Amino acid sequence: MIVDATVGQSRSFRFVQVLPLGECELFIEDAYYQDSPVLDHDAATRRLDRYAGRRGWNGEMSGSESGILPVIAGGDFAAWQDERRIDGVGRIGVHAGFVHPLTGYTVPFAVETALAIAHAKDLSGPALAEMLDERAQAHWKATGYYRRVASMLFGAARASKRWKVFERFYHLPSARIERFFAARATGLDRLRIACGKPPVPLLRALRALVTQRAPLLEEE
Numbered sequence: 001m002i003v004d005a006t007v008g009q010s011r012s013f014r015f016v017q018v019l020p021l022g023e024c025e026l027f028i029e030d031a032y033y034q035d036s037p038v039l040d041h042d043a044a045t046r047r048l049d050r051y052a053g054r055r056g057w058n059g060e061m062s063g064s065e066s067g068i069l070p071v072i073a074g075g076d077f078a079a080w081q082d083e084r085r086i087d088g089v090g091r092i093g094v095h096a097g098f099v100h101p102l103t104g105y106t107v108p109f110a111v112e113t114a115l116a117i118a119h120a121k122d123l124s125g126p127a128l129a130e131m132l133d134e135r136a137q138a139h140w141k142a143t144g145y146y147r148r149v150a151s152m153l154f155g156a157a158r159a160s161k162r163w164k165v166f167e168r169f170y171h172l173p174s175a176r177i178e179r180f181f182a183a184r185a186t187g188l189d190r191l192r193i194a195c196g197k198p199p200v201p202l203l204r205a206l207r208a209l210v211t212q213r214a215p216l217l218e219e220e
């Protein structure tokens with residue numbers, strides 16, 4: 001089950017993901033797309049227990065993790081980069097901006113960055129720092145579309161109705177969904193995603209696009 005959004009929604013778009021890890025082992029994830037980075041760990045655990053219990057899955061828990069991932073809808077990337085730059089030190093990963101704005105995931109970009117470093121002719125600190133800085137800027141530029149989608153999702157769709165956006169999205173062909181999550185959506189993909197009856201009110205969507213979002217921040 002990739003996205004089970006039949007669960008309670010309340011103040012966020014919430015879905016449960018269930019993937020088999022083995023014959024008798026399941027990975028169950030409870031995800032919330034919400035406006036504030038607040039996680040009530042105990043409440044989330046209880047909801048997960050109830051979800052599993054209702055299905056008769058009463059086995060042992062072999063491990064768990066939890067976390068809060070960023071959804072990036074805008075910001076001044078140059079200023080953020082300037083603030084964090086350390087002369088002569090190459091910076092990688094989510095803390096250097098190599099992240100999918102809408103999912104907070106990093107794996108596809110981590111692989112690209114690793115390959116770029118492996119192919120670099122000059123592995124000195126200053127050369128790597130410059131190369132990675134430029135790649136991060138190019139990544140920011142290339143992912144503007146996803147920040148606009150994030151803006152629309154959070155600015156135009158009411159929290160309890162956000163599932164409608166995803167319901168529509170997950171009816172698209174799987175190759176299109178894969179490209180979206182790898183931040184490689186083509187022009188045609190974008191057109192197809194935007195086609196049809198809008199899942200959010202048009203005026204709210206336009207307002208969301210021109211509204212300034214909170215600046216890109218990272219807690220130390």
Ligand SMILES: Cc1cc2nc3c(=O)[nH]c(=O)nc-3n(C[C@H](O)[C@H](O)[C@H](O)COP(=O)(O)OP(=O)(O)OC[C@H]3O[C@@H](n4cnc5c(N)ncnc54)[C@H](O)[C@@H]3O)c2cc1C
Nearest residue numbers: 065066067068069092093094095096099104105106107108
């Ligand atoms: C529940 C959950 C599920 C997720 N699922 C996915 C998924 O399916 N796919 C996906 O792509 N992503 C997923 N993510 C996100 C993914 O885990 C992060 O994007 C990824 O861990 C970021 O890796 P990173 O190395 O860039 O940064 P981090 O994991 O934050 O690693 C940075 C490391 O640097 C260390 N560090 C910081 N400052 C210094 C310093 N000055 N000196 C030395 N060390 C320092 C930190 O301690 C840390 O260990 C998930 C996250 C969570 C919480």
